[in-house]
Amino acid sequence: MKPVVVSSLEQRCRLKQGDITRGGHYSIRVHWAGRKNLFGGERRREMEVKSFPVACGKFINVGDVEWNELEKPGFALVPRRISYVERMFAARLRGTSMEPEIRDRDYGIFDPSMVGTRQGRLVLVEQEGQFGLSYYSLKKYFSKKCYASDGAWEHEFITLLPLNNEHRPILLQNDERYCVRGRLVGTVSHIERIEPPDYLYAPDGWDYPQP
Secondary structure, X not given: OOOOEEOHHHHHHHOOOOOEEEOOEEEEEOOOOOEEOOOOOOEEOEEEEOOOOEEOOOOEOHHHOOHHHOOOOEEEEOOOOOOOOOOXXXXXXXXXXXXXXXXXXXXXXXXXXXXXXXXXXXXXXXEEOHHHOEEEEXXXXXXXXXXXXXXXXXXXXXXXXXXXXOOOOEEEOOOOEEEEEEEEEEEEOOOEEEOOOEEEEOOOOOOOOOO
16 A cells, blocks of 8 residues: 655644654554445455464463464454444463364454353453463353451352363362453454555645655
């Protein structure tokens, strides 16, 4: 895609993110909030593609995957059958603990907002390990709470359940640091990757030679 010359007014209205200043004008890279084809077709929204692998099994991190099999971070179009939500993202799934519903090497599409209860949902759990490394797993969430006389409560236990009976549940220990990064809203076997367009900002009065 060729650079686009815009005025200062257009720059303020259309572009939201700049990075490097070069030679008196700005090299600006943004990603679109959505895409529509040139012939008036459907509007497609974008989502981020994460580089970390998500285990359908025991927790894993980037060190458990060969470097040439790591997912390239970037952006992709939201699959047509999945409704867009803000900040949704995709990550590559690995393992067989969620079969037959979820297959090894599928892409999981996640909603990070986690509105409502986690109970019984398929969730992406991040566990913080040693040296600040993060590990990830996709499981069905189940917890039991214990209540105090003043109404306060805490988790008695949290268990991450596989869908494949050949795999064992994961019991989260109280001293482990973890968080739920999102709930699974769908899976796809492939994604449509996109590259953000480049805009070249030309200050007012600057005579830029058109291509």
